[in-house]
Amino acid sequence: MKWNRVVILIIDIIDRVIETTVLNSRMKYPDSYVVCKHAPGDESSLDNYEVANKKCLSESLDIYSKLIIVAHGKPYRCGSYSASRLAIYLKYLGVKNVGLISFKSCHIGVGNFLEEFEAECRRMFIFIGWCLGYKGSMTPFRGHLVIDEFPLDKLLRYSSCDLLKLPDSSRIKVIRGAAIIPNCFRIGLGRRFPQK
Numbered sequence: 001m002k003w004n005r006v007v008i009l010i011i012d013i014i015d016r017v018i019e020t021t022v023l024n025s026r027m028k029y030p031d032s033y034v035v036c037k038h039a040p041g042d043e044s045s046l047d048n049y050e051v052a053n054k055k056c057l058s059e060s061l062d063i064y065s066k067l068i069i070v071a072h073g074k075p076y077r078c079g080s081y082s083a084s085r086l087a088i089y090l091k092y093l094g095v096k097n098v099g100l101i102s103f104k105s106c107h108i109g110v111g112n113f114l115e116e117f118e119a120e121c122r123r124m125f126i127f128i129g130w131c132l133g134y135k136g137s138m139t140p141f142r143g144h145l146v147i148d149e150f151p152l153d154k155l156l157r158y159s160s161c162d163l164l165k166l167p168d169s170s171r172i173k174v175i176r177g178a179a180i181i182p183n184c185f186r187i188g189l190g191r192r193f194p195q196k
Contacts, residue, residue, distance in 0.1 A: 003066040003099065006032040007057065010049075011089070012071035012079040014040045020140045021070050021104050022046060032068075033060060035093075058094025063129060063181050066100045073105025073133075076113055083113050087120035099129040099181055104145065108133030109173030118177045128177035135173060147171050 006029040012018055014036065023045070026032055034049040035056060050056060061067060069086075071079030078086055108114065114131045121128055136149035147153055153171060156164040168174070 003029075004062070004064040005060060006066045006068065007060050008032050008034045008068045008070060009052070009057075009093075010034070010036045010038075010070045011081065011086075013038055014044055014046065017140075018070055018072070019044060019046055021138075021145070024140050024145070025068055025070070025104065029066075052093060054092055055094035057090075058096070061095055061098045063097045063099045063127070063179050065098055066102060067095070067098045068102045068104055070104045073103065073108045075107045075111035078103060078105050078108060078113065078117075083116035084120045086117060087124055087126065090121065090126055091124045095126050097127045097179055099179065101128055101131050103131070103133040104138070106134065106137045109135040114173060114175045118175060122178050127179035129179040129181045130174055130177055132172055132174050135171060 008022055008025055010018060035052050036049050037052050039051050040046045114133050118128055118131050136147035138145040153166040
């Protein structure tokens with residue numbers, strides 16, 4: 001899928017794991033725009049970013065955009081945010097519509113966080129096409145994120161030179177949001193992203 005715009009939003013203190021995840025995402029999306037809740041420390045190699053402020057994303061995202069949220073996670077929390085608090089924070093940043101919100105956070109896809117988050121966003125008139133979250137602990141591996149609980153994922157990627165991986169149903173959870181994305185099959189959203 002070729003998104004019109006990719007924004008990476010870091011909502012956690014930037015440590016080595018967060019920074020590696022962001023740098024891997026930047027390799028995949030070199031034109032991405034990075035917004036940080038907290039400014040990186042002096043030892044950070046992260047550059048070309050903006051510190052988050054009110055309405056800073058109001059003109060950046062639409063239904064053909066992807067928002068990558070990077071934070072440490074648990075089945076019920078993304079960084080220090082519950083589902084409802086994160087929806088409020090996105091409203092503060094000016095998010096109105098987004099095609100995909102991809103959480104680069106451990107365990108976000110295990111419980112009901114994604115469903116609760118999407119419902120809270122809809123209640124605040126933030127419309128999302130899909131939400132995606134990982135089902136386990138993530139480790140950066142050769143430019144990808146692999147799930148620690150599934151060592152076969154790393155083995156498949158390593159032995160196939162990154163041509164193979166475990167199926168999405170084993171690694172991630174995808175839920176459909178309320179935003180309608182016209183011509184989504186034409187722009188490459190077929191198999192991974194359900195239509196209903």
